[in-house]
Amino acid sequence: MDGEPFDVPEGRTIAAALIAAGRVSWRTTRAGGRPRGVFCGIGVCFDCLVVVNGVPDVRACQRVPADGDVVRSQRGAELPG
Amino acid sequence: MRVVVVGGGPAGLAAADAAARAGAEVVLVDSERQLGGQYHRGTAQRADPRVRHLPESTAWAAEGLRLHVRTGPADSPHRTGRVLDADAVVLATGAHDRVVPFPGWDLPGVYTAGAAQALAKGHGVAVGRRVVVSGTGPFLLPVASSLLDVGATVTVLEANGVTGWARHPLAVPQKLPELARYARLLGRVRLRTAVVAAHGDDRVTSVTVARLRPDWTVCDGVRVAVDAVCVGHGFTPRLDLAVGLGCDLVDGFVRVDAVGATSVRGVYAAGEITGIGGADLAAAEGEVAGAAAARAPDPPIAALRAIRRGRRFAAALAAAHPVPTGRHGWLTPDTLLCRCEEVTVGDLHAALDRGAADGRTLKLVSRAGLGPCQGRTCGREVADLAAARLGHPLPDADAFHRRPFATPLRLGELAQHPEEDP
């Protein structure tokens, strides 16, 4: 995540892994550049978005990472690539 | 005879099992990796072995009795597309937390009560060390209890009193054993009190805790240092597929008859999309709807009785935990309403003052509800605030839950040819 290696227990979501490691935010909003992390926790609010292997708009509270996935914070609205 | 059930929570599981017992071929579609929905999170459930369970599968649209599904890791562009045709569909898509906005509710460290619950129960993770749980309804108790289990210090603020329950003596005894489980929380609950503002720069560091009048207007408040706040004001049903199919609603929930049939032929509904009453009621409704969908000759009598009992509790719950309009006084002009598009209370008022008088126009002028969550989080509150300022309800209040796509989809996925499921 953002260049830092993470050991994630099997079945744990990206969001749960980040919160367990003490992070509360990992995205900035499009208009105000405000920080966001988890809000609803069940895939409804889209606050928790991250970029996974170059693909933006992935809900961290829903996505269980695979070994070797490269995850980073999402800044505003991003295009894939 | 093929029955497709959408949602693997208590309602959907019971529906799938009942339909399989009645001899139908059953497919159970659920977006989670493990069955159980919100209630059974962290304790994987098993369906009847005759049920074909599709995990990590999201029904993103329904066209009559045909469902469009994508299977694979959440939001991955590499999911598999599938089309499922059914003779009957049971919708059991559940609910999500309702949260009423307050200044600072968009700060990191402010969570829904359900988020804290899902992280604690599902992953053993605490959202903070010093946590305030605030809102209304008995759901705050299991949330606080799970937070204690994962090592947090917890205070529970219930915005209503408990006297509302005294008017429903028949509803309470069935829940006493459950209540007893929360005895250790007794000294930690404060009534007629709420978090009415959260403070901090890049995360919440303190909250204003206020004593409330019965209409939720503020008497007085004090600042309290916290590292997380969990807020819940009841639940909002996940109606996307039901509304998309044209199912009639009543009081904001899917209207069903005694066996769970909706107004659309072949479409049944069960669980919290038909009313909020807890996991036991959801399971009983699922069993009845699943049997009916599979055209079982007789409805399950015990489940019908459980539904009558559960609905008594649900009615008492709704009456004892209202969300009155004094909450609008907590807002300031720069409080965010729509978290996605960053639309403030002031922006909403400006749109109304420019003449927006229906939900659709209000969305287009203010942009509230047009972001990635498509108004799931703010829609109800935007409609309420607009009605309060206009002096009458919006003519099309359902504008905020009309979502032809039940979940976002990438253009590349839409362009792919789905597999036909035989």
Ligand SMILES: Cc1cc2nc3c(=O)[nH]c(=O)nc-3n(C[C@H](O)[C@H](O)[C@H](O)COP(=O)(O)OP(=O)(O)OC[C@H]3O[C@@H](n4cnc5c(N)ncnc54)[C@H](O)[C@@H]3O)c2cc1C
């Ligand atoms: C976050 C959260 C945590 C909760 N925790 C508790 C608790 O600990 N204790 C308690 O008593 N009550 C809890 N509740 C209340 C809970 O809603 C009910 O008690 C019960 O789980 C309702 O059962 P259900 O079957 O109606 O819905 P749910 O249990 O919500 O199940 C619905 C299922 O449908 C899936 N789904 C939704 N839409 C789609 C779609 N389009 N495609 C595929 N799948 C879909 C969801 O992912 C979910 O798995 C919680 C509620 C929430 C929102």
Ligand code: FES
């Ligand atoms: S926290 Fe709401 S979608 Fe992930």
